[in-house]
Amino acid sequence: MHIELLPIEAMEKDGKRYIKGVHLSSGVKIDYSTAKHISFIVDGEETKHNVMYFADKFGDKQWQCDCKWYALQNKICSHIIAVNLALRNNKISA
Ligand SMILES: [Zn+2]
Structure with missing residues (x-):
């Protein structure tokens, strides 16, 4: 399946969240x-979250996460960033 990765600029908008994503990217399966x-598991030290990628959705609905932050803000969270970075850096292959 072709995965439309998020542009780096979109992920770096919030520096703190991006750094959290970098740390979490080593725990993506x-x-x-x-x-x-595709369903991904992002295993953090305290929490585990489920990130979903939908090939048949568009725009900001393509990447979704089950965390509270995503539900409240409806913006890309550190878990979505972690999955994108893991894919980009070939830490996982889909
Ligand atoms: Zn999340």
């Missing part, structure tokens, strides 16, 4: 994938 979406 693929949970499962289907023809239309």
Whole structure:
């Protein structure tokens, strides 16, 4: 499946969140994938979150996370950044 990665500029907008994403990127695993979406697990020290990528959605709905921050802000969170960085740096392959 082709994954549309987020542009670096979009991830770096909030420096603190980006740095958190960099740290979390070493704990990213693929949970499962289907023809239309991929489920990732981001394993942090205290929390574990589920990030989903939807190949058939567009714009900011393509990447979604189950964390509270994402639910409240509806913007890319540190977990989504972590998955994007892990894919970019070939730490995981989908
Ligand atoms: Zn999140």
